[in-house]
Amino acid sequence: MIGALGSLARPFLFMLEPEAAHRASILALKLMPPVSCAFRDPRLETRAFGLDFPNPVGLAAGYDKGGEAPDALLRLGFGFVEAGTITPLPQPGNPKPRLFRLPADEGVINRLGFNSEGHGPPRARLLARRGRPGVVGVNVGANKEASDRAGDYVSGVTAFADVATYFTINISSPNTPGLRDLQQAAALDDLLARVLDARDRAAERHGRKPVLLKIAPDLAEGDLDDIVRVARARKIDGLIVSNTTITRPETLREKSVAAEAGGLSGKPLFALSTRVLAQAFLRVEGQFPLVGAGGIDGAESAFAKIEAGATLAQLYSSMVYKGPGLPRSICEGLAARAAAEGLARVSDAAGRRAADWAAGKASV
Numbered sequence: 001m002i003g004a005l006g007s008l009a010r011p012f013l014f015m016l017e018p019e020a021a022h023r024a025s026i027l028a029l030k031l032m033p034p035v036s037c038a039f040r041d042p043r044l045e046t047r048a049f050g051l052d053f054p055n056p057v058g059l060a061a062g063y064d065k066g067g068e069a070p071d072a073l074l075r076l077g078f079g080f081v082e083a084g085t086i087t088p089l090p091q092p093g094n095p096k097p098r099l100f101r102l103p104a105d106e107g108v109i110n111r112l113g114f115n116s117e118g119h120g121p122p123r124a125r126l127l128a129r130r131g132r133p134g135v136v137g138v139n140v141g142a143n144k145e146a147s148d149r150a151g152d153y154v155s156g157v158t159a160f161a162d163v164a165t166y167f168t169i170n171i172s173s174p175n176t177p178g179l180r181d182l183q184q185a186a187a188l189d190d191l192l193a194r195v196l197d198a199r200d201r202a203a204e205r206h207g208r209k210p211v212l213l214k215i216a217p218d219l220a221e222g223d224l225d226d227i228v229r230v231a232r233a234r235k236i237d238g239l240i241v242s243n244t245t246i247t248r249p250e251t252l253r254e255k256s257v258a259a260e261a262g263g264l265s266g267k268p269l270f271a272l273s274t275r276v277l278a279q280a281f282l283r284v285e286g287q288f289p290l291v292g293a294g295g296i297d298g299a300e301s302a303f304a305k306i307e308a309g310a311t312l313a314q315l316y317s318s319m320v321y322k323g324p325g326l327p328r329s330i331c332e333g334l335a336a337r338a339a340a341e342g343l344a345r346v347s348d349a350a351g352r353r354a355a356d357w358a359a360g361k362a363s364v
Contacts, residue, residue, distance in 0.1 A: 014101075017097070026064065044346055045345065049289060051165065056334070057331055058312055059082060060314035060316040074136075080165075083138050084141065085141040085170045087143045088152050088159070091144060099112065102252065102254035102266070106267040107268045108265050110262050114175070122138075126163035135165045136164070136165050138166075141153075150190060157195055167199070180216055184223075192231070213227075217241070232288075238289050242273040265317040266317035266321075267297055274305060279358045291313065292306070295317075299331075299333020307351070308351070
């Protein structure tokens with residue numbers, strides 16, 4: 001039913017400017033009847049970061065920035081939902097237009113720039129749903145004009161410690177000048193030390209919340225070595241690979257739109273993000289789980305992320321093209337794949353083709 005309604009709505013939404021269509025979809029979710037469309041199968045149940053997930057398919061940050069509809073999104077079939085990115089102070093983000101579709105490539109370019117309501121409204125919404133089931137993470141960021149960006153991440157962890165199931169530290173958006181500099185070893189070490197200290201202090205009242213780090217796909221292998229070394233030394237709970245890319249594959253068909261500045265996501269990001277995911281998996285050596293993000297558009301690509309090293313997977317841009325029935329469809333496909341291969345859990349396949357993906361020898 002949800003998939004059919006999505007197919008009917010898509011032509012209407014594509015008549016709207018992309019950011020207006022996004023806003024319309026959030027409003028539609030908020031009006032959706034509280035009926036679950038989730039697909040349940042024990043082979044999909046996954047444990048990571050000390051948390052239990054009904055399935056490994058999550059919604060990445062960027063869609064529900066303000067935490068307006070996490071419960072409706074969970075009812076679509078997502079195993080977890082990530083709100084944000086949320087900055088301490090309200091900020092408008094970059095000038096419009098700042099969101100662009102690449103239909104022929106099933107991709108999206110955005111240069112939103114952490115448009116955010118600040119901590120207040122999202123915190124109030126998440127506080128109102130506290131006690132309900134479902135894994136809802138909070139992706140925190142820094143204000144563009146912040147003099148102490150690490151302090152903004154500390155502020156986010158402190159503000160949402162009682163309502164977030166986990167935290168994602170987003171230092172990899174290409175749309176805030178200088179933000180990716182926080183991926184450099186010394187800056188990252190200081191950032192993680194302060195964030196984890198804030199998490200541990202808040203844990204005395206609200207319980208220990210996992211902290212994940214979200215990184216860019218546009219990393220030299222030496223930079224990835226540094227990030228993983230610092231992340232392991234600081235004992236973070238997980239890594240999300242990856243954010244959007246500033247590169248533009250030569251295979252893109254929407255040449256004029258591809259010239260727009262911003263981060264590219266969706267199907268064109270799949271190969272790059274999956275290779276970096278596998279490279280990270282080999283370096284992490286099982287110390288913490290990985291979340292694969294970038295270009296997932298169906299069960300086959302989701303399973304490829306798992307084989308490349310992901311315990312969990314996240315998507316967002318493909319919802320633009322495949323509609324709200326996508327999470328259930330992916331779950332059905334993953335369960336069928338696990339059954340066909342005799343896997344007790346789909347997560348049992350995590351990393352089994354990491355070496356091939358890391359070397360660029362694998363494909364979907």
